[in-house]
Amino acid sequence: MTPAINLLKKLKIKFNIHQYKHDPNQTNYGQEAIDKLDPSLNITAAQVFKTLIVSLNGNNKTLAVCVLPVDSHLDLKKAAKVLNCKKIDLAVPNLAQKVTGYLVGGISPLGQKQQLPTLIDLSASEHSTMFISGGRRGLEIEIVPQDLVNILQAKLVEITA
Template identity: 50%
Template sequence: MTPAVNAAKRAKIAHTLHSYRHDPAAESYGEEAAQALGLDATRVFKTLLVSDEAGRLAVAVVPVSTKLDLKALAKAWGVKKLAMAQPVAAEKATGYVVGGISPLGQKKRLPLFLDAGAEGLSTIFVSAGRRGLEIELAPKDLLALTQGRFATIAREG
């Protein structure tokens, strides 16, 4: 099992694993997961890493049907400016490969922001730590496990 799945099991939170055959040619890992599992893209969330001007990293979790609003996330985090983290930095900090980065079980505890749109959902789907594996869990459980918080950080895109 992945560190993400192990974290959910250790915490004894309700979760369900969903696997699918990953296509290496897929352009969007999150959209691929939604299509392969027959899910509404508003319930499948992607895990993105950002970097502030000092090089500190944070995690943003937004629906795959949206784009991350860097200005809104900067405001929520209390920093001036953000950029997407370099893939090498994201992989090093999380212990996962791009396309399989889970918000759970990361090597380093980073500030985590879950889009506020998840607040009204009973469960959401996020990467379980490898391409082709999603974990379904309650948004409140994701926040409890990551010490994260809700913030309005997604925009239509």
């Protein structure tokens, strides 16, 4: 089990696990999840979310988490405004891995080494369930968006371009 799954079990949150065989040559992890998740689930790309770690004002010690659909782009200005800073940048992969305890492509917003301020794109509220990384490549968690917001004390805001 991953820290993300352990946290959900500890909190007694309802969720489903979906696994697929990760292709080690694949680097577009979100698209791979969309392509490989069970077709009978009728998942749209808008339901599968990626987790991005961002640094605030160029400071690698001040970080936040942005969760948004894999087929969308993070609007850096919108996210910076919500995070009350001048600018944000994507954290370098090594830093993201060190801070979260997860490998890039398997970073879950849940069960990170320390809880960072978290923004979840408003579009999540349009779905009865959403899919997020379960903490490793090839592992997705299906969860009710409001449960994720509550667990992470996240802000549900528009952060996509």
